[in-house]
Amino acid sequence: ETGVTQSPTHLIKTRGQQVTLRCSSQSGHNTVSWYQQALGQGPQFIFQYYREEENGRGNFPPRFSGLQFPNYSSELNVNALELDDSALYLCASSSSGYGYTFGSGTRLTVV
């Protein structure tokens, strides 16, 4: 079985730009969650998608948005990038909420 794949692995963007991060779920997993991990901190929940619908959201502004596709892959979009958006973005896929498999993350740097 394949794991969770995220792309790109690293990205540098300028403040005010928009970015799209991608995640391919583990085979058989219908739920995908996104987390932001700032340097030296634990991951923070951004939102979760289940069968193409957002069904949970953390304390992040609307400029953080997402999509889930019929094959359960997902995108995280961030508009109007700010310096504080610099972080490791982690995608996790799961099924029934008990088995979360994380990808290796996308390191976003905003300059």
Add this chain to the structure above:
Amino acid sequence: AQSVTQLDSHVSVSEGTPVLLRCNYSSSYSPSLFWYVQHPNKGLQLLLKYTSAATLVKGINGFEAEFKKSETSFHLTKPSAHMSDAAEYFCVVTTNTGTASKLTFGTGTRLQVTL
């Protein structure tokens, strides 16, 4: 709301000695608890999970954790540390938000293993 508190931000042990990473949880009902490990510049790897079955949970790489309801603790242990165990460890609890089940992470414990 469910939460976890990792009592040590940094733990240093010698190779071959026991490891103890401490975690207390707060939950209004029986929680699902996890320990994840993160090596430098890597994603998160599941070490073990507790889901109300046996209170002593065995994980990968010789790690285990014991769920103690009376102490609201879920400490991670390993009898003998190896250099490859040096990493950041996160205690995690599941929390329901809307119809979603999200992971709430502790602040992490950095494990240093010395020769």
